[in-house]
Amino acid sequence: MPETINPEIPQLVRRLREDDEEAFCALYRRFARKVYGTSRKMGVGHEDAEGIVQEVFLRIWKNRRGLKDALSFNAYLLAIMKSLIYKKAKKIARFQLYTQRSQQKDATEENLGEAALLYEDLRKFSEYALASLPKSQRQVFEMKYLHQLSAEEISQRLSISKRTVETHIYKATKALRHKLNGSSTLPAEFMPILVLFFLD
Template sequence: MIPFEKELIKELKKGDHSAFERIFQQYSKQLFLFSLSYLKSREAAEDIVQEVFVKIWKNRADIRTDKSFQSYLFTITLNAVRKYFNKLSRINEVKHDIIFNLSEHKEEFDNRSDYQLLLDKLEELIEQMPEKRKVVFTKMKIEGKSQKEIAEELDISVKTVEYHISESMRYLKDEFERLRINGILFFHLFVQ
């Protein structure tokens, strides 16, 4: 670690906001470009950089001044990118399961040419939900959280969570029936 950086880290460890800002200015662009090279999404890369610096601030007291700070930053960033890909993989697996269960001919499922269109439509319908409903639905159906966990996290009642889930399922069922995509099976999938 270069001497200037070592002093900056010492100030950061004491909770000095200006030291934190200088570190952010020094490294944020490099971390953004590093993240972007993996994620190919500006928004996702920006989220990763924000996550990294939130972690740096929260764990500032534990940062070691005898090790390379830059290596530490890039290790945290790489771990955040891996976490992002793992989450994306889980989301895609859930979407795959939904579409598979909607398929009337499961034996021909992998050969369906409209599979990506179905995935895109599902994602589009979820994105069109009102913001709070979309958040509740995603936390329950994609992240697998309980109604109680969601209620506590969002500071709403369990009844409100139930309402949003019920409305989400009704909306998706109606839209998939309108599109003639076996909405009853889709609804059943989400009731389980």
């Protein structure tokens, strides 16, 4: 997605920040095809690419008041799009891993259905484990692993030292591993997979 240099874009961004729906529509018309085309080039199917376009612009609308005049709108779109594709790819990979672990050589459709249910149970358990963390640790952990921010970016956004960020991540990771490995309701063989909900 090449950089678009157009003095009209910053003006539209400023208007969008002030809740101007016409400016939002103008930006959509200008960039939607680029988001779709780039998604397709990255291997995303037609329907999923259309969904990514909608999600990208939904996020832009929700975050419109935080947009900066000097930002490269084109680069901002690309960053959101890459994040969505990355998360979708990770989710698919995790589900495939679960089905592989739960299947036997003579797996049937019923086996796969059970694997899907197990996946959902593990997802819910992961959310519960994350919610049990202290607020500061949970916030930093989510910013790093759910929003893919670097320790330096988190440090700047929260006005804390980079070392403090790293300490929070370490403690949160340790606590999550302990909680997941200490669960008496889930099979032990699924614990290493469950950690993938949080860690790369």
